[in-house]
Amino acid sequence: MTKLIAFGGMIFLCLSLTAANAQSIDSVTSKVLKFPSRFFSKLRTNTADINQQLTKQTQRYLEKAARQEQKMQQRLASKDSAAAKTLFGNSQQRYAALIQQLKTDTGSRARMSTFSGSYQPYVDSLQGMFSFLQKNPSLISSTGSLSVQQQAQLQGATSQLQAMQAKMQDATAAQAFIQQRKQQISQYVSLHTDVQTLLAKPLSGLNQQGYYYAQQLRQYRDTWEHPDQLEQKSLALLNKLPAFQSFMKNNSQFGSLFNIPSNYGSAGDLGGLQTRDQVSQLIQGQLSAAGAGGTAALQSSLQSAHSQLDGYKDKLGKLGAGNGDMDLPNFKPNDQKTKTFLKRLQYGFNLQTTHNNYYFPMVTDLGLSIAYKLGHSNDLGIGASYKLGWGNGIQHIALSSQGVGLRSFADIKIKNSFFATGGFEYNYTTPFQSFSQLPYLQSWTKSGLIGLSKTVSMKSRFLRQTKVSLLWDFLSYQQIPKTQPILFRVGYNF
Numbered sequence: 367m368t369k370l371i372a373f374g375g376m377i378f379l380c381l382s383l384t385a386a387n388a389q390s391i392d393s394v395t396s397k398v399l400k401f402p403s404r405f406f407s408k409l410r411t412n413t414a415d416i417n418q419q420l421t422k423q424t425q426r427y428l429e430k431a432a433r434q435e436q437k438m439q440q441r442l443a444s445k446d447s448a449a450a451k452t453l454f455g456n457s458q459q460r461y462a463a464l465i466q467q468l469k470t471d472t473g474s475r476a477r478m479s480t481f482s483g484s485y486q487p488y489v490d491s492l493q494g495m496f497s498f499l500q501k502n503p504s505l506i507s508s509t510g511s512l513s514v515q516q517q518a519q520l521q522g523a524t525s526q527l528q529a530m531q532a533k534m535q536d537a538t539a540a541q542a543f544i545q546q547r548k549q550q551i552s553q554y555v556s557l558h559t560d561v562q563t564l565l566a567k568p569l570s571g572l573n574q575q576g577y578y579y580a581q582q583l584r585q586y587r588d589t590w591e592h593p594d595q596l597e598q599k600s601l602a603l604l605n606k607l608p609a610f611q612s613f614m615k616n617n618s619q620f621g622s623l624f625n626i627p628s629n630y631g632s633a634g635d636l637g638g639l640q641t642r643d644q645v646s647q648l649i650q651g652q653l654s655a656a657g658a659g660g661t662a663a664l665q666s667s668l669q670s671a672h673s674q675l676d677g678y679k680d681k682l683g684k685l686g687a688g689n690g691d692m693d694l695p696n697f698k699p700n701d702q703k704t705k706t707f708l709k710r711l712q713y714g715f716n717l718q719t720t721h722n723n724y725y726f727p728m729v730t731d732l733g734l735s736i737a738y739k740l741g742h743s744n745d746l747g748i749g750a751s752y753k754l755g756w757g758n759g760i761q762h763i764a765l766s767s768q769g770v771g772l773r774s775f776a777d778i779k780i781k782n783s784f785f786a787t788g789g790f791e792y793n794y795t796t797p798f799q800s801f802s803q804l805p806y807l808q809s810w811t812k813s814g815l816i817g818l819s820k821t822v823s824m825k826s827r828f829l830r831q832t833k834v835s836l837l838w839d840f841l842s843y844q845q846i847p848k849t850q851p852i853l854f855r856v857g858y859n860f
Contacts, residue, residue, distance in 0.1 A: 405600050406519040406520060406522065406523040407519065409492070409523050409526075409527075410519070410522045410523045410526050413523070413526035413527055413529075413530050414526050416530060416586060416589065417526065417529050417530050417533055419586070420530075420533045420534070420537060420583075420586055421468060421469070421533055423579070423582050423583075424468055424533070424536065424537045424540055424579075425465055425468055425469070427540065427544075427575060427579040428461050428464055428465050428468070428540055428544075429461075429465070430575050431461065431544050431547070431572060431575060431576075432457070432458060432461035432462075434568045434569075434571050434572045434575070435454055435457050435458070435461075435547065435551075435568075435572075436454075436458065437568045438454065438551065438564075438565050438568045438569065439453070439454035439457075441564040441565060441568070442454070442561060442564060442565065445560075445561060445564065446561075449554075449558075453550070453551065453554055457547065460543065464536070464539065464540050464543060467536055467539075468533070468536045468537075468540070471529075471532045471533065471536055472525070472528065472529045472532060473528035473529050473530075473531055473532030486587065486590055486591065487591070488590050488591060489527070489530075489531065489590050490618050491601055491614070491618075492527055492601075493527065493531075493618075494610075494613065494614045494617060494618050495600075495601065495604060495610075496520065496523065496524045496527070497613075497617060498604070498609075498610055498613045498614075499520060500520065500524075501613075502609070503516075534586075534587070537583055538583075541576070541579065541580065541583065544572070544576055545576065547572075548569070548572055548573065548576065551565065551569060551572075552569065555569065570697070573697070574697060577697075577699060578699070578703050578704050581699075581703075581704040582704045585704065700741045700742070701741070701742045702739045702740070702741055702742060703741075707738075710738055710739045711736055711737070711738060711739075712736070712737045712738075712739060712745065712747075712859050713734075713735070713736055713737075713859070713860055714734075714735045714736075714737070714833070714857050714858055714859040714860065715732070715733060715734050715735070715857065715858060716731075716733045716735065716749075716833070716835075716855050716856060716857030716858070717730060717731070717732065717733075717855065717856050717857075718730070718731040718733070718751075718853055718854065718855040718856075719731075719854075720849075720850045720853070721850070727755045727756060727757050727758050727764075727766070727768065728755070728756040728757065728758070729753050729754065729755050729756070729768045729769075730753075730754045730756065731751040731752070731753055731754075731771065732751060732752050732754060733749050733750065733751035733752075733771070733773065733855075733857075734749055734750055734751075735747050735748070735749030735773065735775070735857070736748060736749065737775075737777075737859075743778075743779030743785075744776075744777060744778050744779060745776070745777050746774075746775075746776050747774070747775050747776075747777075748772075748773060748774050748775075749772075749773040749774075749775070750770065750771065750772055750773065751770065751771040751773065752767075752770055752771075753767070753768040753769040753770060753771065753793075753794075753795070754766075754767070754768065755767070755768035755797070766797055767797060768795065768797055769793060769794040769795045769796060769797070770793075770794050771791055771792065771793040771794065772791065772792045772793075773789060773790075773791045774789055774790050774791070775787065775788065775789035775815075776788050776789065777819060780818075783820050783821045783822065784818060784819070784820055785818070785819040785820070785821070786816075786817075786818065786819075787815070787816070787817050787818065787819040787835055787837065788815060788816045788817075789814075789815045789837075790812070790813070790814055790815070791812070791813040791814075791815065792810045792811070792812060792813075793810065793811050793812075793813055794809060794810050794811075795811055795849070796809055811845050811849070812841050812845075813839045813841055813842065813849075814839065814840050814841040815837040815838065815839055815840075815853070816837065816838055816840065817835060817836050817837035817838055817853075818835070818836055819833055819834065819835040819836075820833070820834050821833050821834075822834070829858045829859070829860050830859050830860055831858070831859045832856070832857070832858055833855075833856070833857040833858070833859065834854075834855070834856055834857075835853075835854070835855040835856075835857070836852070836853075836854055837852070837853045837854075837855065838851060838852060838853075839851050839852075839853060
C-alpha cells in the first residue's frame with residue numbers, strides 16, 4: 367500500500383511538472399505575441415541606417431583607393447609605361463566592379479545561412495529568429511497566420527538584415543582586394559628603388575585610408591555585438607522555447623560551422639575517450655617521476671605560458687581587435703577621424719572670477735562651451751558666458767546681471783596634459799535689465815587670450831576632465847576702463 371501511494375505521488379509530481387512546463391511555455395508564447403510590431407519596426411530602421419552608412423563609407427573608400435592607384439599609375443608611366451600597364455592595367459575596372467556590386471547587392475538567403483568572415487553571434491541569432499517565426503507564425507499571431515501588416519514587418523526586417531550581411535561581405539571583399547593591391551605595389555617598390563620617391567606618397571595615402579576604413583568597419587561590427595534592451599528581451603523570450611533552441615542548434619551558422627551531431631554528449635558518443643580520473647592519474651604519475659620539484663616546475667611553466675598568452679592577446683587586440691582585417695599603420699593615427707561629427711563634440715562649462723575695483727564689482731563668469739576635437743589632443747570650440755555680479759565685498763552683497771560674453775578658443779597639446787590655449791572673445795560689460803540692450807556692438811569690448819591649460823582626468827560618470835587655465839588678455843590694456851589682464855579659469859568637460 368505504501369509503495370502504491372509513493373508511486374502515485376511520483377505520477378502526480380510528474381504530471382504537475384509537465385503541466386507547469388506547459389503553462390510556462392504558454393506564458394512565454396503569450397509574451398512573444400506582444401513584441402513583434404515594435405521590435406521589427408525598430409530593427410528595420412536601425413539596420414537600414416547602418417546599411418546606408420556602410421555603403422557610403424565603403425564606396426568612398428574604394429573611390430579614394432582607385433584615385434590613389436590612378437595617381438601612382440600616371441607617375442610610374444612617366445618613367446616606365448610598360449611597368450605601369452602591367453602593375454595597374456585592370457585595377458580601375460576591378461574597383462568599378464566592386465562599387466557596382468556594393469550598390470546593387472541585397473543579399474540572398476543562401477548567403478545568410480553561409481558562414482563568412484568573422485562570426486557575429488547577434489546577427490546569427492536574429493537570422494535564426496526570423497526563420498523560426500516565419501515557420502511558426504502562431505507565435506506572433508493569435509489567429510495562427512500572419513496578417514498582411516505582420517508579413518510586411520517580418521519581411522522588411524528580414525530583407526534589411528539580409529542586405530546588411532551582404533554589405534558586410536562586400537566590405538570585407540573590398541578590404542581584402544585593396545590589401546592585396548597594397549602588397550603587390552609595395553613588393554614592386556621594394557624591388558625597384560628608383561621609383562620609391564614617385565610612389566611613396568600615394569602609397570602612404572593608400573595605407574592611411576585602409577587603416578581608417580578598418581576602424582570604421584570594426585565600429586559597425588561592434589554595433590551588432592551590443593543589442594539594446596528590447597532586442598535582448600525578445601531573444602531571451604524565444605530562447606525559453608525548446609522548439610527555438612532545437613531550431614537554432616540545427617539551423618544557425620554556429621551549428622553548421624561545427625556540424626554538431628544529434629547524439630553529441632551522450633554516453634555512447636564518448637567511447638574510447640579518457641576519463642577525467644585517468645587524465646588526473648597520468649599527470650600525478652608524471653609529477654611523481656619528476657621528483658620533489660616537479661609540482662613547482664609545472665606551476666612555473668604554466669604561469670610563464672599564461673603570461674605569454676596574455677601578451678599575445680594584448681598585441682592582437684591592439685592590432686586588430688581579434689578580427690582578420692588588421693591593417694598596421696606606418697603613421698601616427700588620429701583616433702577621432704573615424705568618428706561621426708556629433709561624437710567628436712565635447713561639451714563643458716567653466717568658472718572665472720574677477721576681483722572688484724573702482725569701476726566693476728566682483729563678477730563670476732559662468733560659461734558654457736562646445737568643442738570639436740580635431741584629434742586626440744587638439745580641438746577648436748565656441749562658447750558663451752553670463753556675468754553674475756556679487757557686489758562690493760562681504761558687507762555689500764548684491765546679485766546683478768553684469769553682462770554676457772561670446773567666446774572662441776583653440777587648444778593645442780604641448781606635452782602630457784599641458785596645452786597651449788588661445789582665444790578671442792567679445793564681452794558686454796555693462797549691467798543690463800533686458801536682452802534687447804545687447805545687440806548694440808559699440809558696447810562690447812574685445813579680449814585676446816593666450817596661455818597654458820592643464821587637464822586632469824576624472825572618474826566621474828558625468829564629468830570626464832577638469833581643465834585649469836591661466837590666461838593673459840593682451841587686449842585688456844586698450845580697453846577703457848581697463849580690465850583685469852590675468853585670468854584664471856576652471857572648467858569641466860562632460
